[in-house]
Amino acid sequence: xxxxxxxxxxxxxxxxxxxxxxxxxxxxxxxxxxxxxxxxxxxxxxxxxxxxxxxxxxxxxxxxxxxxxxxxxxxxxxxxxxxxxxxxxxxxxxxxxxxxxxxxxxxxxxxxxxxxxxxxxxxxxxxxxxxxxxxxxxxxxxxxxxxxxxxxxxxxxxxxxxxxxxxxxxxxxxxxxxxxxxxxxxxxxxxxxxxxxxxxxxxxxxxxxxxxxxxxxxxxxxxxxxxxxxxxxxxxxxxxxxxxxxxxxxxxxxxxxxxxxxxxxxxxxxxxxxxxxxxxxxxxxxxxxxxxxxxxxxxxxxxxxxxxxxxxxxxxxxxxxxxxxxxxxxxxxx
Numbered sequence: 025x026x027x028x029x030x031x032x033x034x035x036x037x038x039x040x041x042x043x044x045x046x047x048x049x050x051x052x053x054x055x056x057x058x059x060x061x062x063x064x065x066x067x068x069x070x071x072x073x074x075x076x077x078x079x080x081x082x083x084x085x086x087x088x089x090x091x092x093x094x095x096x097x098x099x100x101x102x103x104x105x106x107x108x109x110x111x112x113x114x115x116x117x118x119x120x121x122x123x124x125x126x127x128x129x130x131x132x133x134x135x136x137x138x139x140x141x142x143x144x145x146x147x148x149x150x151x152x153x154x155x156x157x158x159x160x161x162x163x164x165x166x167x168x169x170x171x172x173x174x175x176x177x178x179x180x181x182x183x184x185x186x187x188x189x190x191x192x193x194x195x196x197x198x199x200x201x202x203x204x205x206x207x208x209x210x211x212x213x214x215x216x217x218x219x220x221x222x223x224x225x226x227x228x229x230x231x232x233x234x235x236x237x238x239x240x241x242x243x244x245x246x247x248x249x250x251x252x253x254x255x256x257x258x259x260x261x262x263x264x265x266x267x268x269x270x271x272x273x274x275x276x277x278x279x280x281x282x283x284x285x286x287x288x289x290x291x292x293x294x295x296x297x298x299x300x301x302x303x304x305x306x307x308x309x310x311x312x313x314x315x316x317x318x319x320x321x322x323x324x325x326x327x328x329x330x331x332x333x334x335x336x337x338x339x340x341x342x343x344x345x346x347x348x349x350x351x352x353x354x355x356x357x358x
Contacts, residue, residue, distance in 0.1 A: 224342075
């Protein structure tokens with residue numbers, strides 16, 4: 025199904041639009057003929073990067089504002105047909121160090137956005153980017169949507185609140201909303217300055233800079249991954265499907281890999297690539313969830329979504345991107 029064809033001349037707002045996933049979504053929507061407005065705070069810690077939209081910078085509207093500004097969001101939401109609500113504080117460690125900031129962005133701001141939709145644009149369709157982190161340490165694998173919710177950090181609790189606000193407003197006020205619980209999303213444009221967004225980002229940086237990839241613990245932790253283009257497909261399908269309204273869907277992959285093997289696979293893609301197994305930093309160990317991979321049968325059956333990009337291909341595409349464009353994503357090590 026070519027979901028992007030449904031967006032020609034549609035008015036679309038993307039929060040976090042200069043970030044990793046938001047910018048990839050914007051590029052697809054511009055190609056589909058949508059009228060796209062991007063909202064991003066460009067706060068350095070949160071991953072927005074103007075280079076992410078370099079190919080489409082003259083084809084989108086950009087509003088540098090913060091989703092915590094209710095007046096700006098009320099103005100921006102008016103007249104939009106779709107809202108892809110991707111802005112968020114994603115760092116688990118930052119959420120533990122600055123819990124009130126995480127609360128403001130991932131919970132309180134989400135409530136303000138939904139109130140603005142209720143008052144000024146009740147026919148809008150919203151797709152909210154949630155996270156697998158809210159499941160906590162899995163009781164069973166693969167994790168489906170019926171799995172108990174037991175967040176292990178502040179970020180998981182606040183993302184859960186933001187997610188459930190969306191479902192509540194769908195059910196009570198008829199504000200059409202869907203939530204996607206993303207797993208490890210990776211690809212060109214992901215944050216690589218540090219590990220705030222995904223550990224694969226800092227792995228890529230280390231590899232390009234000739235440093236070892238650092239794998240915490242014993243490296244046997246299992247994970248699944250989604251290439252960003254597959255996540256964009258899921259977002260678009262959720263937006264156009266009436267069957268998705270009020271629903272929560274896991275994303276995920278049938279490819280499951282342990283982190284040691286993943287580091288070896290990535291290291292083999294670049295001359296001199298290597299990895300080191302190192303002890304968990306205590307503060308990270310306290311919120312580590314162990315093995316995790318998703319059961320994504322619900323979205324496959326309801327919307328027909330399955331990931332198409334295999335891990336090996338996605339890693340190669342990502343590494344090639346940063347080998348070419350690294351100067352736009354980090355300052356070269358001296």
